[in-house]
Amino acid sequence: MNNKTFSAVTLTRRASLAALAVSALALATFAAPLPSVAAEKSIKVGIMSGEDEDVWRVVTAEAEKKGLKIETITFNDYTQPNEALERGEIDANAFQHQPYLDNQIKTHGYHIVRVGYTGVWPIGLYTKKYKAVSEIPEGAIVGLPNDPSNEGRALRVLQNEGLIKLKDGTGILATIADITENPKKLEIKELDAGIVGRSIDDLDAAVVNTDWALKSGLSPKERIAQEPISDNPYRNFIAVKEDNKDADWVKTLVSSYQNDAVKAEFDKVYKGTGLSAY
The missing domain is CATH 3.40.190.10 (Periplasmic binding protein-like II)
Incomplete structure (x- = not known):
């Protein structure tokens, strides 16, 4: 074998080995699991x-x-x-x-x-007895959820409908102690959020969280008022x-x-x- 032949063969072998190395590296790269x-x-x-x-x-x-x-x-x-x-x-x-x-x-x-x-x-005011807020009579019994934030939320629904008035500056955590006007002399009952909807038959109306309303079998047709949705x-x-x-x-x-x-x-x-x- 002359020197030219030897050099050509050697270069060919080196090129082949390099190609194999690159292929092996590529296979290893693609075979490696992606971060999970x-x-x-x-x-x-x-x-x-x-x-x-x-x-x-x-x-x-x-x-x-x-x-x-x-x-x-x-x-x-x-x-x-x-x-x-x-x-x-x-x-x-x-x-x-x-x-x-x-x-x-x-x-x-x-x-x-x-x-x-x-x-x-959206929390809503439900009743099985009346078709509109205006029909709710004097002395009606109204149920509310008793946890701090949802009680304040429920009271605001009543205030928005003109049933009560809350103390000026009252925040979202209002309680029944913040009621300053109750023209219909509503009797407000504080109940566990999961019980309010199920107690609707014993109440004249109730402010109920929507998820609990569904669980209690209440229909949207029985909702006569609800809080605003925008900027909620x-x-x-x-x-x-x-x-x-x-x-x-x-x-x-x-x-x-x-x-x-x-x-x-x-x-x-x-x-x-x-x-x-x-």
Whole structure:
């Protein structure tokens, strides 16, 4: 073999080896798994029992596509999801609006923040006895939810309809002690939010959260008044501990809720009584 032949063969072999090395590197690169939230994080999300469970089944499916595994933990008491989140028993919750969280933070010192809106359920005045607010008689018994933010919300519905007047400057956390005028001498009963709607037969009227109205079998036809929807401060949201607010899995969680697939299920489940709020 002459020198020219040797050099040509050597160069050919080197080129072949280089090509093989590049191919192997390329295969290794494409074969390597893409970064996945699921490989790093499985989370627990606290929600209220009932219709929202159907919505969150779709959220869970959407999150799985993005590499995030969600286990939903259901609660029946509004005070429990924030307690569980603060203690680290769950990673996020989705059930409350800002006035409620503000009150919880003030009362308990929670380190919880809002990260993404979900829906809004306009609270309404329901009755099985009357067709209009004007028909509500003197001395009527009216039920209200007794938790701080929803009681104030319910009282504002009554004030908007001219049934009562609240003290000037009263904030969103108004209580029955803030009533300054009650021209029809309404007897106002404070009840657990989950009981108000189910007690409608024993009341003349009741201000009921929409989700509890559905659970109580109340029809939109039995709603004779509701709070305004525009600029509503009572939009529900996903919340997490403050230290986690910028985590990648939180962004994935929010985007797994805020999409067309979840909105379609939301509309199907709540039949227009709840509205998407993002």
